Amino acid sequence: MPRPADWIERLEAVLTTLEIAYAKAYEDAAGAGAHAGYASEILDLTRVLAELLPNEPEALALAALVRFAEARRPARQDDHGAMVPLSEQDPARWRPTLIDAGEGYLQSALKLAPAGPRALQAAIHGTWCARKSLATPPPWREVLALYDQLLGFRDDVVVRLNRAVAVSEVVGAQAALNEVEALPMENLQCFLPFQVLLADLLRRLGRIPEAGAAYDAALSLNPTLAEKIWLERRKSSLSVG
Numbered sequence: 001m002p003r004p005a006d007w008i009e010r011l012e013a014v015l016t017t018l019e020i021a022y023a024k025a026y027e028d029a030a031g032a033g034a035h036a037g038y039a040s041e042i043l044d045l046t047r048v049l050a051e052l053l054p055n056e057p058e059a060l061a062l063a064a065l066v067r068f069a070e071a072r073r074p075a076r077q078d079d080h081g082a083m084v085p086l087s088e089q090d091p092a093r094w095r096p097t098l099i100d101a102g103e104g105y106l107q108s109a110l111k112l113a114p115a116g117p118r119a120l121q122a123a124i125h126g127t128w129c130a131r132k133s134l135a136t137p138p139p140w141r142e143v144l145a146l147y148d149q150l151l152g153f154r155d156d157v158v159v160r161l162n163r164a165v166a167v168s169e170v171v172g173a174q175a176a177l178n179e180v181e182a183l184p185m186e187n188l189q190c191f192l193p194f195q196v197l198l199a200d201l202l203r204r205l206g207r208i209p210e211a212g213a214a215y216d217a218a219l220s221l222n223p224t225l226a227e228k229i230w231l232e233r234r235k236s237s238l239s240v241g
Helices: 005-027 037-052 057-071 096-112 117-129 140-150 157-170 173-181 192-204 208-219 225-237
Strands: none
Touching: 005 037, 005 057, 037 057, 057 096, 057 117, 096 117, 117 140, 140 157, 157 173, 157 192, 173 192, 192 208, 192 225, 208 225
């Protein structure tokens, strides 16, 4: 039986609220900040929601997404407290129990309906979590294809920037920079992910002074401690290469 429109709206509001809360927990790789407790709470809440609504694919997909993301937490920092980019994380340190649970939720969601926005996001996380070791090449082409699908649901700056990371690996840094520079620049200068990606692309293109300025801009935007250490490390490497 189709759900009433107001019921669908209420469910979407609940899922969006959980997404926003989890994003705060995910920012804190060390799990030591003010929002650290959100991660375990949202694992529980999404489990309960999936049990109560086993026929709602987006609820199942959110449960999958959170588990895939939390599975990687042990590998998100190095021994010096610096952030470790996803492509450089050692899959041996990920939590297989959470990955298996996430895959179960995702497959249940996909059996109910074609992939919606959260199912596609979960699939992106799941594609990474299928990597077994650092010897396995990063799945950039698969990730890019999933972001292309996600754009059909969520064509926003965050999706565009994440997609540009994949473009840089599949097509090249200049192609990614072209896409980034085509985005509406209003407020982007104060958006940390934009400055981080811009700095990396400029670094890869050998535009060192501009990359240094972008790293400085990123560092001025109050990154987490793990991000700060990583950004400072990357900036200091500019004068070495």
